[in-house]
Amino acid sequence: MVPFRAGDTGYFFNMAYKKDGAVNKGDYHNKKVDQLINELNHTIDKNKRHALTNEILEVSKKDIPNSYITYNDQIDAINKDVKNFKVTPEGIYLIDYKVDKEK
Numbered sequence: 001m002v003p004f005r006a007g008d009t010g011y012f013f014n015m016a017y018k019k020d021g022a023v024n025k026g027d028y029h030n031k032k033v034d035q036l037i038n039e040l041n042h043t044i045d046k047n048k049r050h051a052l053t054n055e056i057l058e059v060s061k062k063d064i065p066n067s068y069i070t071y072n073d074q075i076d077a078i079n080k081d082v083k084n085f086k087v088t089p090e091g092i093y094l095i096d097y098k099v100d101k102e103k
Contacts, residue, residue: 009053013037017060028065 015021018037019029033056040052076087084098 010037010040013040013056017056017065026066028063030060030063033060
């Protein structure tokens, strides 16, 4: 699993595994998974987040919520005036205070 953009599994779980997730195209819903995702959303401790991630994976894999059989290529085009915008080979990017546009 590649956690998209945020570099954290919470982003993926909220988008793909929550009942109202933006990319939950299979309409997957499991109350226990939703509860664990909500707990993950309110947890800061790295080790606890890791444990919650593993628990979400263990519970959801029994349901087989989805099967990713393709991967879309990502094309990034950036105006030459935009500086310090970085994209990783995995397609993860972050727009933060370092990204700037020359005037």
